Amino acid sequence: MKPILEMKHVTKRFPGVLALDNVSFSLKQGEFLGICGENGAGKSTLMKILSGSYPYGSYEGELHIDGKPVKMDSISTAQALGIEMAYQELNVMLDATVAENLMVGNLPGGKYIVDFKKLYNMTREFLDKVSVDLDPAQILRSVTNSGQIQLISILRAIIKKPRILVLDEPTTALTGNEVKQVFAILEQLRKEGVSILYISHKLDEVFELCDSVLVLRDGKSVAFHLINEVSQNQLIEEMVGRNLENQYRHKNVSTDEVVLSVKKLHIPNPNISTKNIIDELSFEVHRGEVFGLGGLVGAGRSEVLGAIFGQLTNGVKKIIEIEGQEIQITKPADAVAAGLAFLTEERRSSGLVINMNIRENISLASLKKLKGYPAINERKETKETGRFYEKLRIKAPSQETRVGNLSGGNQQKVVLAKWLMTECKVLFLDEPTKGIDVGAKREFYDIIDELTQKGMAVVLVSSDMPEFISLCDRCIVLADGKAQAELAGDEITQVNIIKEVV
């Protein structure tokens, strides 16, 4: 049978990163193809090319549909070709009705007026067909079951009768029964000849649903299998690869002394009342230790850091002890005062003040120490921030340069310098080397070595697997709101971590 979709030698570059490297695959009518890979393997880039989010010309290579090359320049051209996508995030309109959510973009009626009667009838017909028990006229906010809401974002793609349906982690908010319901709908689509690209971390689901599977790693397609010719273990090994010979290995200098103890951390999910992001999590971090929070994107790793630090407060319950003393942290100021520091994932939105210069950014969390009543002691400030400016080798004309003019790596160093100046006891690092180049990364690791030798404890979240493995002395792996395993030293390997989450 002729393939309905072919992707030929597609390469997509971002500044400094090769997101997709010469990827080719084909999809037949009625075929369900699973796409597997770790964080950053290139799955979402692939998806965005297919959906037209990255228009033709922004990547190399070609897309063929029904054997003919197509140039998709927007999402709507992709939709016109019959490609629909259901996204991982719950992007629905909570204050609109079920019917409006499903039919948004092609509401029936005239040019200016919506024909609601027709809308509800069409939706009712569709919902009956897929046997989903929802009232088309119900406002979405009143649908208390979150699984049903995720179901709607899937149905929204299906109702347009696509030829190719792309599903990105469609079951993250669903319970077992709801997953079955979704699979039943998808099986129905298979009979109608719809092809599906199924992106998922959950290998069980891939094995249950898909006919074949494509493995991506570091932007390359490393393997293609028919599903009955491959085992789960083989897939895991292919996802992880074996290129683990790192030149860098963090020296373990951790002690037995507990600096930070977190007990019964509980973080509710703001969108889904029945599901918690984190359930009763407890862990301890020792002086001089690099402690890792492993897991996939969306497992709640950053939320754990934010909740401890007092950035995230809604419904969070926790008991925090620092050096054996229980501390109430209700806002970040409490955490800073207690000796915690938090280098967040998004330096532009929560790490820097772009309008300020390097000196002002570095001193921002330590202004209390620069008291020279009533003004800031500027001479002392320049001297203190200058120490970190030089130690971290921030590259800029001077300390008075605005941080907006710096490269990503140097900006990250400014944020780090800000926290080091507070003389913190525990440093939270969330994706600390995201978007910075290899040389700067290596410098960053050396700094962490030096800090831990001086007795600082580091809590690390990183999706860069080699980095995570080489830095961590000990880690827990988060999935489904719980610590699935605790690994230490040589046990921390990619295979061991992935095994806990798939």
Place this chain on the structure above:
Amino acid sequence: MKLKNKTMQKLLNKEESPALIMVLLIMILVTAVNSTFVRPDNLLDILRTTSYNLLIAAPLTCLMVCGEMDLCFGSVVSLAGITCGWLLQMEVPIPFAILGALACGFAIGMLKAVLLCNVGLPGFITTLGIQYALSGLILLLTGGQCINYFPESFKALGQRGPLPKLYWTIIVALVITIVFHFILSKTRLGRSFYAIGGNRETAKLAGINIGKVSMISHVMVSVCAALVGVFKAARFNSAQPNAGSGTELLLMCGVIIGGTGIAGGKGTVIGTLLGCFLMAEIDNGLILTRVSSYWNNLIFGVILILALALDLYRQKKIASAKE
């Protein structure tokens, strides 16, 4: 040539430069028509008008740098003037009458700060609501009547000074301006204003108490507005129910002309000084050149837009100089 380039570059880097350019431009234009404009006594007249605006605009700059919004200080001006007038009529000693007016400003500032920072109501609408409520309250309390005839020594506050034409108002306004310039540029509080306006989340994570800092900025504006109410009552020998109405947006424009961004994070008190001087300069210049004062609003509106355009041009220049 190189030197000139350097000066140009320096000028470009200052956010006050559009206001400065326009202050000078108008000065040259008006002087060309009528040279009395640059005589010291006329300049002092302009400064006197400036000082009433500046007294509020200086703390307002801090508030706007912090990314906050206040649309009710005009009614605070009126209410404080009237409070002061009543106290004087009850023969309360002058210093206590003034303190009473300031206390009234402080109370309204606290109310506003609690509604915005603790309860979390949106600033624009809430302060607008307070403005309406207060102006209504003032009419109810006064029946729309002015309170007139104050003691000589009180009137002196607004009508005299250490030297002829160098009124006390000017001196107090300049002192207040210097104080706020110092607060904004040199102190921890000032740094917190810039940080909160520049990036709220970063400031919060750095341990800055956002609620407290924005609260202070609101109270500062209201207390200074009350002070203006006192000065206005003294100057006109009359506390009027509408003494401050309609000044809110005007003063915010003055601050913006001085280079402060409406979104917060940037601005200086020096720029605001220039912005307020520019507004008084236009008023005065129109009179001296015998242009109908009907032109006033038209010219002011054009200047406001021009200032924003100049600022945009300046930022583009800086950006292109970097490449």
